[in-house]
Amino acid sequence: MKIFRRACFALVLAASAVAPACAKGKADCVPVVREGWIRLVPGGMPMHAGFGRIENACAMPATVVGARSPSYDSAELHETTLVDGVSRMRAVPELRIAAGDAAVLKPGGLHLMLMDPRAPLKVGSKVVIEFPLQDGRVVRGSFDVRAP
Numbered sequence: 001m002k003i004f005r006r007a008c009f010a011l012v013l014a015a016s017a018v019a020p021a022c023a024k025g026k027a028d029c030v031p032v033v034r035e036g037w038i039r040l041v042p043g044g045m046p047m048h049a050g051f052g053r054i055e056n057a058c059a060m061p062a063t064v065v066g067a068r069s070p071s072y073d074s075a076e077l078h079e080t081t082l083v084d085g086v087s088r089m090r091a092v093p094e095l096r097i098a099a100g101d102a103a104v105l106k107p108g109g110l111h112l113m114l115m116d117p118r119a120p121l122k123v124g125s126k127v128v129i130e131f132p133l134q135d136g137r138v139v140r141g142s143f144d145v146r147a148p
């Protein structure tokens, strides 16, 4: 995933005005969420999973220390792992993303556990999820709500 970093440098060299994520000072560069989506569950269960990519095109590593959403009472980063052939989930308190790398949240791996929606979610709508960083800044992502 080093390509982000290289693209970043290239863009900075080419024309700083067209590289919003890179051209600003280091302190202004935050990771971005791409391809975010939420999977509803059949039967209206109040526990959904969220997936997507958190891309860190910045020159510095970033550490995500949690998740929250105005649409849910609770949001956590989880990881599904296979232990002795049994699928288990564990909370991920910190997620470090190296410079030029991305964290991929996908079914069967790293994911968002979204609990107790504050209002029923419609398929096709969008949900905002925020990821506080260790340094106090916040990554804000948009997630598409999809059918089970």
Ligand SMILES: [Cu+2]
Residues within 6 Å of the ligand: 078, 079, 089, 111, 112, 113
């Ligand atoms: Cu989970």
